[in-house]
Amino acid sequence: MTNSNENFLKELHHPDVPVPEGMQSAVAVTSFGKLIDSIYNWGRRNSIWPMAFGLACCAIEMIATASSRFDQARFGMEVLRASPRQADLMIVSGTVTKKMVVPIVRLYNQMAEPKYVLAMGACAIGGGPFKEGYNVVSGIDKYIPVDVYVPGCPPTPQALLHGLIMMQKKIDGQSFGNRNSMPWYGRGPSEEVPVPVLGPDIVDPRQAYLLRREAAAAISAAEAETASGEADSGV
Amino acid sequence: MTEHVQVAETVTPLEDAINRLEARFAGAVRRDDREGYSGVIVDPGKLVEVATFVRDTLGFSYLSSATAVDYLGKSEGDHLEMVYHTYNLQGGPALVLKTQTPRGEATLPSLVGVWPGANFQEREAWDLMGIRFAGHPNLKRILMWEGFHGHPLRKDWREAYYEQDTKPFDSRWPEGHVSRAEEHNPYGKNVTYPAGFTLDDYESQAEKALYEDVPMGVHVTDMATDRVVVSMGPQHPSTHGVFRMVVALDGETIVALEPVMGYLHRNHEKIGERNTFLHNMPFTDRLDYFCSMSNNLGYAVAVEKLLALGKRWDPPTYRAEAIRVLMVELTRILNHLVAIGFLLNDLGAYFTPLMYAIIERELILDFFEAVSGSRMMCNYMRFGGVAYDLPERIQSTAALVNDRVRDFDTMHYLRALINDRLPRAIDQTNDLLTTNEIITNRCIGVGVLTREDAIAYSAAGPVLRASGVPYDVRRAEPYSIYPDLEFDVAVRYHGDIYDRYLIRLDEMRQSIRILKQVLPILEETRGQPFFAGRGGQYNPRIPAGEAYGRAENPKGELGYYVVSDGGQNPWRYHVRSPSFINLTALEQMCKGHKVADVVGILGSIDIVLGEVDR
Ligand code: SF4
Numbered sequence: 001m002t003n004s005n006e007n008f009l010k011e012l013h014h015p016d017v018p019v020p021e022g023m024q025s026a027v028a029v030t031s032f033g034k035l036i037d038s039i040y041n042w043g044r045r046n047s048i049w050p051m052a053f054g055l056a057c058c059a060i061e062m063i064a065t066a067s068s069r070f071d072q073a074r075f076g077m078e079v080l081r082a083s084p085r086q087a088d089l090m091i092v093s094g095t096v097t098k099k100m101v102v103p104i105v106r107l108y109n110q111m112a113e114p115k116y117v118l119a120m121g122a123c124a125i126g127g128g129p130f131k132e133g134y135n136v137v138s139g140i141d142k143y144i145p146v147d148v149y150v151p152g153c154p155p156t157p158q159a160l161l162h163g164l165i166m167m168q169k170k171i172d173g174q175s176f177g178n179r180n181s182m183p184w185y186g187r188g189p190s191e192e193v194p195v196p197v198l199g200p201d202i203v204d205p206r207q208a209y210l211l212r213r214e215a216a217a218a219i220s221a222a223e224a225e226t227a228s229g230e231a232d233s234g235v
Numbered sequence: 236m237t238e239h240v241q242v243a244e245t246v247t248p249l250e251d252a253i254n255r256l257e258a259r260f261a262g263a264v265r266r267d268d269r270e271g272y273s274g275v276i277v278d279p280g281k282l283v284e285v286a287t288f289v290r291d292t293l294g295f296s297y298l299s300s301a302t303a304v305d306y307l308g309k310s311e312g313d314h315l316e317m318v319y320h321t322y323n324l325q326g327g328p329a330l331v332l333k334t335q336t337p338r339g340e341a342t343l344p345s346l347v348g349v350w351p352g353a354n355f356q357e358r359e360a361w362d363l364m365g366i367r368f369a370g371h372p373n374l375k376r377i378l379m380w381e382g383f384h385g386h387p388l389r390k391d392w393r394e395a396y397y398e399q400d401t402k403p404f405d406s407r408w409p410e411g412h413v414s415r416a417e418e419h420n421p422y423g424k425n426v427t428y429p430a431g432f433t434l435d436d437y438e439s440q441a442e443k444a445l446y447e448d449v450p451m452g453v454h455v456t457d458m459a460t461d462r463v464v465v466s467m468g469p470q471h472p473s474t475h476g477v478f479r480m481v482v483a484l485d486g487e488t489i490v491a492l493e494p495v496m497g498y499l500h501r502n503h504e505k506i507g508e509r510n511t512f513l514h515n516m517p518f519t520d521r522l523d524y525f526c527s528m529s530n531n532l533g534y535a536v537a538v539e540k541l542l543a544l545g546k547r548w549d550p551p552t553y554r555a556e557a558i559r560v561l562m563v564e565l566t567r568i569l570n571h572l573v574a575i576g577f578l579l580n581d582l583g584a585y586f587t588p589l590m591y592a593i594i595e596r597e598l599i600l601d602f603f604e605a606v607s608g609s610r611m612m613c614n615y616m617r618f619g620g621v622a623y624d625l626p627e628r629i630q631s632t633a634a635l636v637n638d639r640v641r642d643f644d645t646m647h648y649l650r651a652l653i654n655d656r657l658p659r660a661i662d663q664t665n666d667l668l669t670t671n672e673i674i675t676n677r678c679i680g681v682g683v684l685t686r687e688d689a690i691a692y693s694a695a696g697p698v699l700r701a702s703g704v705p706y707d708v709r710r711a712e713p714y715s716i717y718p719d720l721e722f723d724v725a726v727r728y729h730g731d732i733y734d735r736y737l738i739r740l741d742e743m744r745q746s747i748r749i750l751k752q753v754l755p756i757l758e759e760t761r762g763q764p765f766f767a768g769r770g771g772q773y774n775p776r777i778p779a780g781e782a783y784g785r786a787e788n789p790k791g792e793l794g795y796y797v798v799s800d801g802g803q804n805p806w807r808y809h810v811r812s813p814s815f816i817n818l819t820a821l822e823q824m825c826k827g828h829k830v831a832d833v834v835g836i837l838g839s840i841d842i843v844l845g846e847v848d849r
Contacts, residue, residue: 053470055477056499056845057524057611067586067593082472097848098425099380099441100477100498103469127425129518131416132509133502134387134394135379138417138425154611197434198441200384201395201426208434214421218430 012038037175044088044114045076045168051087051107052080056094058121058154065157075164084110089167091160092146095123095130096137098202102195108144109192113184116170118163119146122153129153143204144193249328252293260285267333271544271780271799274318274331279343282334286319286349295321295330297706298350298693300783300794300811301357303364307338307390309800315341315366318796319353320783320811324690324704326711329783336366338389345371352693355819363388363504378497378848381444384429387505394505395420395427401804402509445481445495461486465830469498475577476844480821480833487829492822496815496848503849507808512538512618512799513774515808520612522793522810523846525570528562528603529788531616535559536714537784537795538618538777545778549767554760555620556716561649561753562603562615563715563786564746568657569599570789571739574841575664578736581838582677588668595660598652605629605645617773620766625757646758653750661743669737678733682824682836685730692820695813696791698840701738702730708787716756722749735839742789777801790814790841810849814842 012035013019013028030038054062066072066080081087084107096104108117119140122128127138140146147170150163174181184190194205203211253275256264263281267274277285289295299320307313312335319332336343345368346353357368358377365386368374375381385392396416398404406412417423468479477498483491503522507515519534520527535551542548551559573596576589600610605626607613615622629643668674684694689702699706705726709717725741727734779801785794791813798807817840824836 130501132396
């Protein structure tokens with residue numbers, strides 16, 4: 001504990017201000033902004049509450065991480081919340097299917113800022129072993145922004161813990177001085193991710209313009225084909 | 236290896252049953268004489284009559300699996316075929332019924348009236364193969380959503396990332412070029428739309444179809460209570476993953492319940508049919524992700540049945556079979572402990588009992604990791620044996636206490652685990668829970684599934700046996716070295732949550748009994764080959780034909796229906812998943828109970844979504 005305390009002070013301390021040798025472990029001179037940042041982030045990084053929802057196999061390793069041997073509670077993260085309103089971190093633990101991405105986006109929208117997303121496992125990162133499947137989304141980052149990726153199939157609990165520590169590092173880097181790193185204090189409400197639509201296939205509303213373009217192209221291609229009378233279709 | 240057990244006198248042996256069928260339905264039933272196939276082909280018009288006769292008169296009262304096969308380009312008629320595997324509960328091989336329908340207007344009579352257990356399986360066949368079932372009470376899509384384009388398991392249906400019909404794809408092998416599939420798609424995603432589709436004025440059918448019969452909202456009925464429709468899940472702490480239920484309540488009492496699934500439908504079967512036979516082994520790990528070892532074994536049993544049809548085939552060695560049984564029975568204990576933990580989770584003891592289970596699970600996983608290289612996804616069995624022998628020592632750097640590398644002699648570790656540690660864990664579970672007042676009050680008499688219903692709904696595994704049916708594939712159609720091992724088939728008679736809990740304790744004790752017999756076999760066969768294939772050839776040529784291999788998994792009977800056309804890839808690869816089919820009876824168990832009991836009942840079935848949705 002004292003060790004981390006010292007590190008904490010050392011990081012906080014302004015390098016240009018000298019402090020007598022014997023007091024370095026107890027005193028730090030710093031700017032107000034840095035002090036606020038560090039206290040604010042210290043509180044947040046040690047009480048990240050993940051949302052309790054598991055998607056697939058990876059969720060089992062997530063549970064293993066939360067239980068006795070690996071003990072996620074050491075990082076203040078043992079409070080799994082079933083409600084998105086109370087959660088800070090969404091661990092996307094498993095294969096995201098087209099059917100499931102709709103509720104996931106909705107849950108993400110319902111989470112209060114500041115919120116983070118951790119993609120756990122090959123599936124959540126890019127589709128994993130099931131990528132070619134017709135009902136599988138090629139990575140959750142096609143729909144919502146992801147902060148930390150933890151590779152593996154499934155990632156071992158150690159890997160997940162490492163990912164969570166990276167998550168803490170990311171939080172440490174956020175600062176009031178840099179508004180871009182804390183967009184939730186910006187003016188106006190934060191933007192929602194449009195919820196995908198289950199049509200003939202999953203549709204991302206952000207791609208509506210693309211759909212129109214493709215449809216128009218298809219129509220003109222069909223016209224051209226009937227005009228020339230040649231069966232010549234590209235792949 | 237799989238000699239047919241001698242069946243009781245009242246039972247008609249298979250051959251006799253087929254003869255009687257042919258005599259009774261002359262002209263409508265004929266033997267399936269394609270090479271490597273078995274069973275009978277039934278005229279669709281007579282299907283219901285034949286099925287009733289098979290169930291009532293011939294005694295094949297248990298429908299294990301119903302699935303469809305697309306024979307596009309494989310037969311003159313290009314027909315779709317529905318395959319039903321029926322079993323006699325006294326044991327013995329399957330009587331396989333098949334019926335064919337043209338691809339264009341695929342319609343068959345529904346068998347839900349004969350076997351209610353066919354309900355979800357027929358819906359799946361409609362969803363994925365596009366066979367309509369006349370007379371089905373609720374023929375909606377089950378794994379995909381209403382409005383999805385096409386029926387994906389048809390051979391001429393192509394997914395967005397389609398490259399070639401079968402692997403290895405030319406682009407990757409032998410040159411080894413890799414490209415990201417997204418880059419070839421105009422949307423940069425795994426999507427494809429019918430020509431001309433746009434989002435303007437489009438209205439999604441997916442949710443609407445769900446509530447068609449049960450309007451959402453509150454409806455005041457004549458009685459003083461409100462009728463409410465509640466959607467539970469897919470994000471819900473007690474649905475064991477992404478399972479969803481639409482529940483109609485009268486006050487707090489359940490009047491109707493519909494499971495909604497497919498939120499983890501990972502297209503196991505479509506991918507499986509593109510893969511080579513061996514490719515599928517690691518995919519089976521991810522079905523029931525608690526029990527990858529057992530899934531491996533089921534698939535190996537199925538493909539080995541196919542191999543046995545051919546000439547050049549060496550059955551697995553005795554050591555291989557012993558190792559397999561060791562793995563599978565350890566898995567059973569692991570699964571049941573965790574299942575009890577989750578059940579308690581659902582009953583309100585949040586996480587604590589599960590912690591106890593996970594301690595034991597970690598110990599077993601350490602062993603799996605040392606043997607196969609992976610904690611959960613073991614990918615350990617091969618056709619004809621296992622991938623590696625047991626290591627001499629178990630060394631692991633995982634979970635260090637004071638950075639100490641753990642190092643044990645493998646057999647010593649196993650002996651300690653099996654003779655001491657696990658029996659104590661089981662006793663501890665028993666001591667802490669069995670007479671607990673909350674558990675007895677919430678479990679006894681709740682969620683009853685009668686013996687008749689359990690059979691009719693094709694329930695399997697602990698659910699079936701807790702309802703008084705002593706049916707265990709390890710005894711009914713033995714595989715591996717189970718005939719040489721002594722154990723009892725656990726059975727309980729009340730069919731409620733409590734019995735489903737107790738039977739898991741019973742089964743774990745039987746597993747310990749089996750494991751104690753396996754340990755000396757492992758000692759004796761030390762150093763003998765663990766793989767029978769020639770020259771370490773993992774990917775043997777699979778002869779044409781069909782096989783239905785099943786294994787008694789912790790969650791119930793896991794079956795693989797594999798059809799081979801003699802090539803490198805399975806023509807049809809179907810998984811009969813116990814979790815999926817056990818859910819057919821969920822509504823029956825829940826009706827009349829309170830909504831709080833549903834989670835308990837669901838917990839007692841012990842589902843895992845990777846297997847439900849596949
Ligand atoms: S990454 Fe692997 S373990 Fe994780 S969900 Fe996907 S298939 Fe399962």
